[in-house]
Amino acid sequence: MSDEILDEITASEYKYGFTSDIESDKVPPGLNEDVIRLISSKKNEPEWMLEWRLDAFRTWSEMIEPDWPNVTYNKPNFQAISYYSAPKQTKTLDSLEEVDPELLKTFEKLGISIDEQKRLTGVAMDVVVDSVSVATSFKETLAEKGIIFCSMSEAIQEHPELVRKHLGTVVPKRDNFYAALNSAVFTDGSFCYIPKGVHCPMELSTYFRINEAGTGQFERTLLVADKGSYVSYLEGCTAPSRDENQLHAAVVELVAMEGAEIKYSTVQNWFPGDAEGKGGVFNFVTKRGICERNSKISWTQVETGSAVTWKYPSCILKGDNSVGEFYSVAVTNKFQQADTGTKMIHLGKNTKSTIISKGISAGKSHNSYRGLVRVGPRAENARNFSQCDSLLMGNQCGAHTFPYIEAQNPSAQIEHEATTSKIGEDQIFYCNQRGIGTEEAIALIVNGYCKEVLNQLPMEFAVEAQKLLEVSLEGSVG
């Protein structure tokens, strides 16, 4: 068994790596059916997958880019993007001294270990071998339980029946503009399947999936938790990632079958643009989960990066007694814009949802919460609690709340409350009095304000996320 995995890993490294001719792996910019055929053939995909992509592309061609979010940006030119390129060989540095000192300073503040720093900045290190072995041992443990955790391309080859059954069932191809685009051109992503009754013994994280060199521009994640299983999935990284792709349009689909529980945590810290608001990543993501009977999906997100964020991790509470949760901290600083929130669609009886959203705006940024709670006519005894608080720092920023509540059942109980305020001068004064500097005091207060959400994060992330908040808000106080 372990030999097989080792073989697989070595093979996969070759697949993406050193010997392939980089020139021939680039597709010229532009998007048409030929490009999609090319992507599909490069990835050696089966016929049905190609058909699926082409259908998505045809749908997308007829769609117009939506403009309802509360954000302004220059619309990307979809014909100027190259939709397929094999993962690039990043320049290997010899030591950390060659790395941008600003970046190192941030790492230090985040408390990231030296080895980790080296990995993130692409410094050559011997520990890679260790990292592979660690990953291998993880793979072994997972395989023993029958858990499938691999890249999407691999899953299409190895487990086509599972992929075919679930892909696009939660986020259909024609769901929205960016989901359709993603469906047509996605190059990779993660696939995870937890068999019946299995409690996944560890936090699954893309970090341990070593054959993934870099997250693509159009990532597709599919996570299926079979009956009675449990999984906690971590995505992203607290370390600042500078990505040359400006547009990111990912799709994440979660399927929680009867009695299953999925916990999905995200920390996003992409390049937010410079101090003048130039550059920065556009993060337009469609994330959605479907809950069968007695199941539960919990989204936790800490959003600090990207110039424009636009995402609504949602739950469709289809089965009776299912539970949806959404915990979010969104921080915007400088010229960042975020329009984020969730949708809780109650369809089954006795369904419950909780929404806790904490927005912090500083600098000249705009932070919007946009949420929908819909209780269908058959959702007896549906229950929702929403709380969205906004914190404003400085008088150049904006905080907005757009909650949509649609109730069609008399037994529904829906509560929504929202507040907007600033950090009290008396709170800061209290800290100052006790020898805590203003900047530290603010970090302290912000952490307290976000506690409800940070508590939901897995241990590994929680500490880093706290520090991340501090770093993101640095210099926001005059």
Next chain:
Amino acid sequence: MTDLAQDLLSSFVIAEAGLNGSKNLGVVNMRKEALDRFETAGFPTTRDEEWKYTNLKPVLKHDYKIMLKSESAVSFGDIKQYLLSNLDTYKLVFINGKYSSWLSESTHQSYDICTFAAALNKYPDVIAKYLGKAAPAGETFVDLNTAFADDGAYIRVKANQTVDKPIEILYITTDENGTSFSQNRNLIIVEQNAEVQVLERHQNLGTAESFTNFVSEVFAAPDARLNYYKVQNDSDKASLVDNTHVNQETGSLVHVGTYSFGGKLVRNNLNFYSGGEHAESHMDGITIIGDGQTVDHHTLVDHQEPHCYSRELYKGIYLGNSHGVFNGKVLVRQKAQKTNAFQQNDNILLSDKAKVDTKPQLEIFADDVRCSHGCTVGQLDKNALFYLRSRGIPKFEAQGLMTYAFASDALEYIKIPQLQKRLNGVIAEKLGINLEFAL
């Protein structure tokens, strides 16, 4: 473009010829421009974000008559029940959109309480100063009203005056014109430190469908005080789009209460522009509706200056297959530091087929503010219900009492006891209970 929109456009020439504002060049141009904007925009559909939950198609499909005739056969006895009894008031009564002098009681003595049509001719300078200054151009129904409205109430209270009795404004529609589309306009000017209370009501006495597109422009000068009550308990043939735009200056206090119990489709667009420091804006509403009814409250409070206060409380009770919509927006501009804004919308669905869509919205650009909103959809407390029943109060009555208690918060701000009593009566009737104790 809908047939109705076509009809409106083609009848403008005839309407314009008969308009008494034709002498006043500024007003004529204003009407033409407004009509041009309507021609480009047309009626809103559910694809417009502001009309997402309210579909106008079913009420706009009728073949409405646009040029309406008044009716002289309406006697005081016919309208008495829609006025407050045992209370002396000024009265402005309009039949099919035309002023009815024999049913009204106007005054020019200390303050002007007369008609919009008269003001257009008599006070061109006041009209030029105020008309169209609160209601923004570009809103379809406002534009349409600007183009056509030729009559309505005109109230101007000069500085430091308190109007000695409330003013009742009653708009009556009869069967004289068949299905009718009426457009009237109120202009209410409360000058510095003046005070007035206004009651407004629309009533369809006939059996034919009616549609009313109504605009009120309110101007509250520094330290002015206005209570404006809108009682909506029309027949199930009547639809209403009510646009109220309130401009507030420093230290003014304006309260608008909207009590919706009737009508087929009622859409209230209530907008406050808080343009002076320490201005206070109050909005209350009770909605109790049943089968086939839709009530849509759209409110906006635009805080433009520092130190202002706004309070909003809307309660909704939905029976039968009724549909309730609430969209409350609080906008705090960058300059409006120290704003204190509160918004609450509570709803109870009492039937399986009733539905409610609510969207309490905050848009905040200033950091030193206190803004909160709350919104609930729920049921009556089962324990409280049990408590009442265990004391021998029948279930139905217990439910009624609790529902009344739920809604009555929004009545507290009413300053006319007779109106409060009257509304208590309507609520009791709607809920089918006896509320003698409250009277």
